[in-house]
Amino acid sequence: xxxxxxxxxxxxxxxxxxxxxxxxxxxxxxxxxxxxxxxxxxxxxxxxxxxxxxxxxxxxxxxxxxxxxxxxxxxxxxxxxxxxxxxxxxxxxxxxxxxxxxxxxxxxxxxxxxxxxxxxxxxxxxxxxxxxxxxxxxxxxxxxxxxxxxxxxxxxxxxxxxxxxxxxxxxxxxxxxxxxxxxxxxxxxxxxxxxxxxxxxxxxxxxxxxxxxxxxxxxxxxxxxxxxxxxxxxxxxxxxxxxxxxxxxxxxxxxxxxxxxxxxxxxxxxxxxxxxxxxxxxxxxxxxxxxxxxxxxxxxxxxxxxxxxxxxxxxxxxxxxxxxxxxxxxxxxxxxxxxxxxxxxxxxxxxxxxxxxxxxxxxxxxxxxxxxxxxxxxxxxxxxxxxxxxxxxxxxxxxxxxxxxxxxxxxxxxxxxxxxxxxxxxxxxxxxxxxxxxxxxxxxxxxxxxxxxxxxxxxxxxxxxxxxxxxxxxxxxxxxxxxxxxxxxxxxxxxxxxxxxxxxxxxxxxxxxxxxxxxx
Ligand SMILES: [Zn+2]
Numbered sequence: 058x059x060x061x062x063x064x065x066x067x068x069x070x071x072x073x074x075x076x077x078x079x080x081x082x083x084x085x086x087x088x089x090x091x092x093x094x095x096x097x098x099x100x101x102x103x104x105x106x107x108x109x110x111x112x113x114x115x116x117x118x119x120x121x122x123x124x125x126x127x128x129x130x131x132x133x134x135x136x137x138x139x140x141x142x143x144x145x146x147x148x149x150x151x152x153x154x155x156x157x158x159x160x161x162x163x164x165x166x167x168x169x170x171x172x173x174x175x176x177x178x179x180x181x182x183x184x185x186x187x188x189x190x191x192x193x194x195x196x197x198x199x200x201x202x203x204x205x206x207x208x209x210x211x212x213x214x215x216x217x218x219x220x221x222x223x224x225x226x227x228x229x230x231x232x233x234x235x236x237x238x239x240x241x242x243x244x245x246x247x248x249x250x251x252x253x254x255x256x257x258x259x260x261x262x263x264x265x266x267x268x269x270x271x272x273x274x275x276x277x278x279x280x281x282x283x284x285x286x287x288x289x290x291x292x293x294x295x296x297x298x299x300x301x302x303x304x305x306x307x308x309x310x311x312x313x314x315x316x317x318x319x320x321x322x323x324x325x326x327x328x329x330x331x332x333x334x335x336x337x338x339x340x341x342x343x344x345x346x347x348x349x350x351x352x353x354x355x356x357x358x359x360x361x362x363x364x365x366x367x368x369x370x371x372x373x374x375x376x377x378x379x380x381x382x383x384x385x386x387x388x389x390x391x392x393x394x395x396x397x398x399x400x401x402x403x404x405x406x407x408x409x410x411x412x413x414x415x416x417x418x419x420x421x422x423x424x425x426x427x428x429x430x431x432x433x434x435x436x437x438x439x440x441x442x443x444x445x446x447x448x449x450x451x452x453x454x455x456x457x458x459x460x461x462x463x464x465x466x467x468x469x470x471x472x473x474x475x476x477x478x479x480x481x482x483x484x485x486x487x488x489x490x491x492x493x494x495x496x497x498x499x500x501x502x503x504x505x506x507x508x509x510x511x512x513x514x515x516x517x518x519x520x521x522x523x524x525x526x527x528x529x530x531x532x533x534x535x536x537x538x539x540x541x542x543x544x545x546x547x548x549x550x551x552x553x554x555x556x557x558x559x560x561x562x563x564x565x566x567x568x569x570x571x572x573x574x575x576x577x
Contacts, residue, residue: 076114077102078554081523084127088515089500091493099127101521104554104568109515120549120556122525126492129513130156130522130552131476131499134506135263135294135327135455137162138186139173145182145567149461153476153533153544154499156522156552157185157512157572162294162457163265164193164234168219171226174571183557185522187509187572189232189263190223192251193240204239205348208247216247220254227573229507230261232294235276241267241344245279252287260574261507263292270378271302277313284322292506293326295457296446297334299437300378307445314449325506327455328446330478332438333537335389335457335469338402339430341422343370355427364423371419378437383418387537390466391431399467399538434469434537444489447479453503454479454495463541470540474533477544481532492528510576521554 077100086097086109098112108114131154139160141147150158160166166188167173177186199215200208208216220231231251234240252262262283266276277293284291293314298306317324339347346357346367357363375382383402391397397405403413406421425431446452458472471478476499483489490498504513511519524547531546550558555568 076100077107077112077116079118079120079551079556080112080114080116081120081122081127081525081549082112083124084122084525085124086515087126087128087493087496089129089496089513091497091501094126094493099515099523101523101551101554105521106515106517106519106523108517120525125525125527125548127515127523127525128154128496129500129515129519130154130524130550131454132157132159132503132509132513133455133476134159134292134453134503135162135457136160137165137457137459139166139188139459141182141184141186141460142176142180144460144462145180146563147182147184147460148463148563149458149473149543150184150456151550151557151563152547153474154524154526154547154550155184155456155476156524156550157187157509159187159189159229159507161189161191161228162232162263164191164232164237164240166191166194166232168194168198168223170223170228174227174573177569177571181567182569183567184552184569185512185520185572186569187229187507189230190220190228192231192233192243192248193237195219195251196239196243200239202349204242205345206242207244213247213250216251217254220251224255224258224260224574227571227577228260229509229574230263230292231255232263232265234265235267236265236340238344238348242348245282248283249286252283252289256287256289258574259508260289261292262287262289263294265294269297269299269303271300273298273303273306273310274313277310280324281317281322284324290323290506293324295334295455296326296328296452297438298442299334299435300380302377302379304439304442307442311445311449325451325453325502326446326449327453327503328443329455329457329471329475330443330447330483331469331471331475332440332443333434333436333469334438335432335434335471337430338386338388338422338433339426341371341374341383341386342426343367347426351427351429358423358427367423368416368419371422372415382415383422385436387434387436387467388425389432389434389468391425393428397431432466432468444483447483448489451502452498453506454499455503461541468540470533470535470537473535473540473542474544477531477546478533480526480528481546485528485531508575509572512572512576521551523549523551525549
C-alpha cells in the first residue's frame with residue numbers, strides 16, 4: 058500500500074512540475090464575457106490558456122495576483138499602428154493593457170497585407186497585430202494622383218483585385234476615411250462594390266463616416282446602404298457627435314442604430330473615452346482645394362478668388378457647427394515650428410501673426426496646410442453624448458491612436474490612456490459601467506465583432522493574452538497638456554503566454570503574432 062501511495066504522490070508531483078508554463082494565482086477573474094468577477098487562478102501552457110478557476114498543478118513560473126483583477130488582454134479595434142515595425146514594443150499600448158491591435162483604419166493601410174504580416178514576423182513585435190485594408194490607400198494606389206472623380210471600370214476592377222488579395226492574405230475587413238483624401242471623393246456605389254469583395258471573405262466594413270457632425274444621419278444612411286448593398290457586417294468607427302450643432306443627439310443616434318439592427322443589419326461601433334478628437338489640421342480646409350497634395354494647394358491659394366472662396370467656406374463651416382472660431386483646435390505637432398505645439402489656433406495666430414481675429418486664425422490654418430499640415434487636437438464633443446454612447450452594449454473601447462514615440466510632439470493622450478481612463482474614470486469614479494462590462498467592451502466584444510478567433514476571453518484553449526491590474530489605482534495620468542505619461546495600474550501583461558510586462562517592468566520579449574481573419 059505504502060509504495061502505491063508514494064508512487065501516486067510521485068506521479069502527481071512529476072505531472073505537476075510539467076503542468077503549466079505560467080500560473081497566475083489568487084486573482085479576481087474578469088473573464089471578458091461580462092459574467093460577474095470571481096476569485097480564481099489562470100494557467101497558461103504553449104501560448105494558450107490551459108485552465109481557469111482553481112488550478113491545482115504547478116507552473117514553471119508563477120505570479121501572485123494578490124486579489125488584483127486578472128482579465129483577457131485588451132483588443133483595440135481602431136488603431137493607426139500601421140508602422141509598428143518601427144516601434145515594435147508599442148509600450149504605450151502595452152501599458153494600458155492592450156495586447157491585440159487592429160491597424161489599417163480610417164481608409165489608410167498597407168496595400169500589401171502579406172508583406173506587412175511577414176515583415177512583422179521578421180522584426181518581432183510585442184503585441185498581436187491584425188489589419189483592415191484601407192479603401193483610401195487602395196484608391197490612391199490605383200488612381201494615382203487624381204481622385205476628384207469616380208473611378209473608371211478598369212480602376213474599379215484593379216481596386217477589387219487589390220482588396221481581394223488583401224483579404225486573402227488575412228485582412229479582417231475594409232476601412233474607409235470618408236473625410237480624407239482620396240476617400241472623400243468616393244461615390245457610395247464604389248464602396249458597395251469593394252465591400253462585396255470583403256463580404257465574400259467574411260470580413261467587416263469599418264467606416265470613418267463622411268460626417269460626424271449635424272449631418273451624421275446622412276453618413277449613417279450611407280453605412281447602411283453599403284451594409285445592405287454588399288451584405289456585409291458594419292462598424293461605425295470612433296462614434297461621436299462633433300460640434301455644438303450636433304450635441305445632444307446621442308439617444309436619437311442610438312435609436313437609429315437599434316432600428317438598423319432590428320431591420321437585420323449587423324452593425325456595431327467603437328469609441329475613445331475623450332471629448333476631443335485628433336487628426337491633421339488640414340481637415341478644417343475643403344478637400345477640393347487640397348486634392349493633389351501640398352504643391353497643388355499652394356498653387357490654388359495663389360488665385361485670390363479661390364482663396365477668398367476657401368476662407369468663406371471655412372467661415373460657413375464654423376457657423377454650421379455653431380462655433381465662433383478655432384479656439385477648440387490645438388496644434389499638436391507642427392514640424393517646421395515646434396513652438397506652436399500645444400497652442401490653440403488663436404494662440405498660434407497671436408504668436409505668428411500678432412493677432413487672433415478670425416481672419417488671422419484662418420490665415421494661420423491655411424499657412425500650416427501650405428507647409429504640409431500639422432497634427433491637431435479638436436475639443437469638439439460633449440461629455441453627455443460620450444457617456445450615452447459608452448453604455449450601449451455594442452460599443453467597443455478603441456483608442457484611434459498610433460504607436461507613440463515617447464516625448465515626441467503633443468499628441469492626443471488617448472494613445473497612452475484610453476483603456477485605463479475607462480477603467481479609472483468611467484468604472485471606478487463615475488460608476489457608469491461595471492468593471493465586467495467595461496472589460497467585455499475591450500475583449501470579447503471586439504474579438505467576436507472582428508472575428509479574431511479564440512481571443513478576448515479567459516477560457517481554456519483561448520490565446521494566452523492576460524493582463525493584471527489594480528482596479529483601485531488604474532488610471533490615465535496622460536492629459537492634453539502633458540500627454541506622454543504611461544497608464545497606471547497594470548503590473549503584468551502577458552502576450553501568447555509570455556510576460557511582456559512583469560512587476561511593472563518591460564521584459565525583452567516580443568511574442569506578438571499576426572492575427573488574421575477568423576484567428577488564423
Ligand atoms: Zn478616423
